[in-house]
Amino acid sequence: xxxxxxxxxxxxxxxxxxxxxxxxxxxxxxxxxxxxxxxxxxxxxxxxxxxxxxxxxxxxxxxxxxxxxxxxxxxxxxxxxxxxxxxxxxxxxxxxxxxxxxxxxxxxxxxxxxxxxxxxxxxxxxxxxxxxxxxxxxxxxxxxxxxxxxxxxxxxxxxxxxxxxxxxxxxxxxxxxxxxxxxxxxxxxxxxxxxxxxxxxxxxxxxxxxxxxxxxxxxxxxxxxxxxxxxxxxxxxxxxxxxxxxxxxxxxxxxxxxxxxxxxxxxxxxxxxxxxxxxxxxxxxxxxxxxxxxxxxxxxxxxxxxxxxxxxxxxxxxxxxxxxxxxxxxxxxxxxxxxxxxxxxxxxxxxxxxxxxxxxxxxxxxxxxxxxxxxxxxxxxxxxxxxxxxxxxxxxxxxxxxxxxxxxxxxxxxxxxxxxxxxxxxxxxxxxxxxxxxxxxxxxx
Numbered sequence: 052x053x054x055x056x057x058x059x060x061x062x063x064x065x066x067x068x069x070x071x072x073x074x075x076x077x078x079x080x081x082x083x084x085x086x087x088x089x090x091x092x093x094x095x096x097x098x099x100x101x102x103x104x105x106x107x108x109x110x111x112x113x114x115x116x117x118x119x120x121x122x123x124x125x126x127x128x129x130x131x132x133x134x135x136x137x138x139x140x141x142x143x144x145x146x147x148x149x150x151x152x153x154x155x156x157x158x159x160x161x162x163x164x165x166x167x168x169x170x171x172x173x174x175x176x177x178x179x180x181x182x183x184x185x186x187x188x189x190x191x192x193x194x195x196x197x198x199x200x201x202x203x204x205x206x207x208x209x210x211x212x213x214x215x216x217x218x219x220x221x222x223x224x225x226x227x228x229x230x231x232x233x234x235x236x237x238x239x240x241x242x243x244x245x246x247x248x249x250x251x252x253x254x255x256x257x258x259x260x261x262x263x264x265x266x267x268x269x270x271x272x273x274x275x276x277x278x279x280x281x282x283x284x285x286x287x288x289x290x291x292x293x294x295x296x297x298x299x300x301x302x303x304x305x306x307x308x309x310x311x312x313x314x315x316x317x318x319x320x321x322x323x324x325x326x327x328x329x330x331x332x333x334x335x336x337x338x339x340x341x342x343x344x345x346x347x348x349x350x351x352x353x354x355x356x357x358x359x360x361x362x363x364x365x366x367x368x369x370x371x372x373x374x375x376x377x378x379x380x381x382x383x384x385x386x387x388x389x390x391x392x393x394x395x396x397x398x399x400x401x402x403x404x405x406x407x408x409x410x411x412x413x414x415x416x417x418x419x420x421x422x423x424x425x426x427x428x429x430x431x432x433x434x435x436x437x438x439x440x441x442x443x444x445x446x447x448x449x450x451x452x453x454x455x456x457x458x459x460x461x462x463x464x465x466x467x468x469x470x471x472x473x474x475x476x477x478x479x480x481x482x483x484x485x486x487x488x489x490x491x492x493x494x495x496x
Contacts, residue, residue: 132426135476135491141177142456142488146170151468153482155475156196157223160487163193168203169221174475174489181226194244194251199223200266202251204239205231218244218253220269230269235260248290248314261285263317273317283310288334288354290314295331295339304328309339309352322357325350332392333373340373340392349378349392362395372421374431377445381419383409387433389448399448403441405433420472423479430494434472434481442492451494458484 135158145151147164154161159180160172169183186209194202201223207215216237220229234243235254245252250263250272260276275294277283282299285292292312298305307325312318329341329350341350346367351360364378367390371379377398378390385406389398407417420434430451432442438458442451461467461484470483478491 132474132476135175135478138175138476138478138489138491140488140490142486143172143177143179145482145485145487146182148485151482152193153471153473153480153487154193154196155473155480157199158475159223160473160475160480161193161196161201161223162482162487163203168205168219169201169226171201171223171226172487174478174480177487177489183221183226192239192241192243194218195241195246196223197246197251198266200229200246200251202244202246204234204243207233216243218251218255218264220251220266229267230264232262232264232269242285245285245287245292247287247292250314252285252292259283263314275312275317275319284331286331286334286339288337288339291354293339293354294319307331307341311354322354323352323359325352325359330370332370332378335373335376335392340378342367342370342378346370346380349390349395351392362392364390364395366390366397366400369418371419371433374422374424374445375429377431379422379431379433381405381433383407383417387419387443387448389443389445398446401443401448401450403433403443403450404453405435405439405441407435407437417467418469420470420481423472423474425474425477425492428494430492432472432479432492434470434483436467436470436483438483438486440472440479440481440490440492442494452492454490454492456481456483456486456488456490458486461485 145162145164147166151162151164155174158174160174162170166185167182168185171180173180185205192204194204199222201221203219203221205217205219207217216234216239217231218234219231221227222229232253232255235256235258243254250266252261253264255262260274262274263272264270265272277296280299281296283294283296285294287293291314294310294312295307296310297307306327307329308321309323309325311320311322325341328344330344332340332342334340337355338351338353347364349362349364366388367378368380368382368388371381376392378392379387381387383406385402385404386400387403387405388400391398405419407419409417417436422431422433424431429445430442431445432440434440438456440454443449444451471481473480478489480489
């Protein structure tokens, strides 16, 4: 990771930190990023950002079907997931500790942690099916899953002082290595590899170049690049890749251009410009949803017609994430609020009992998980760092279910990552601290 890359990663990470709720913390992101000399001590270990679970762009990852990656939940109204046959409640200590990330796909849970670039766990029983040790440093990042292929990361030159990073494609059933491809930087997060229909976008061989790689062979199918002074984040919707491009400067406050890339050949089409300093939330139906950094405006970009709509917001607190058309935000006292991204209207505020401590450090991610929306229902579920779970009806905010799991207290001053909550069939899979577990919510009781 170059100094410029770490500057940008650290600045973007701190911009997602809820400094608005902390006294005297305004402007901290730019102050840190501009202090170049103080960053030099971090540059040899740039992957520590991902180890702490605060890697840039994690919210941009998406998944298909009844399994989710804990990022952006599918909208309500889709076909309800069938019961996960043979399931029983389970909980396990995750190898590698509180440094990883997980996703669910095809009745399995896939994780990457410190020391392991891949773990496959049966979502029905919690049984470990296979493990893949990293053989070097590991940031606990995953590049995603699609069409039976798990994308993860390994050192390019294990044991070296500057090992670099390979994107590695594993056959999910067997952990067989299909191919490796060296990346431009050591960012091991959801932006380093973005699976789409027919390939995976990899940030290689240079910082502002993307290669579309064949999922089975790793062969380059096409490339896309952009010039200096611009940075493009990546996401997908219905298997189609999109770029979210804005000026790359000290403040990152410029407008965002939304560009569609044709999966077959990388042909680019600008479909919209989102004005102002915004943060990408995710997708809802055919729309890409953004919120202004001051949380006073929400923007929806239609990927079908290219139109952009914006609505005013009021009373949005710490953003938890998007669940269908509803933006969820939270307060440390356990209250959760739902805002419609269609109208901007506050729909409800409910005490779900999901309390957490307000942290003054970006290395200690005391906040709720992103919401997990069970397909075919209007119920979104959230997980607190202490292991408390709750579901709420997105239309009314009425609590639907509460649960809890025992999470050991982490060592003092140890970095902690944001909890994750995923779905697999009709069950929840959660990660909090060092614990991975599965629960089947029962809204009737």
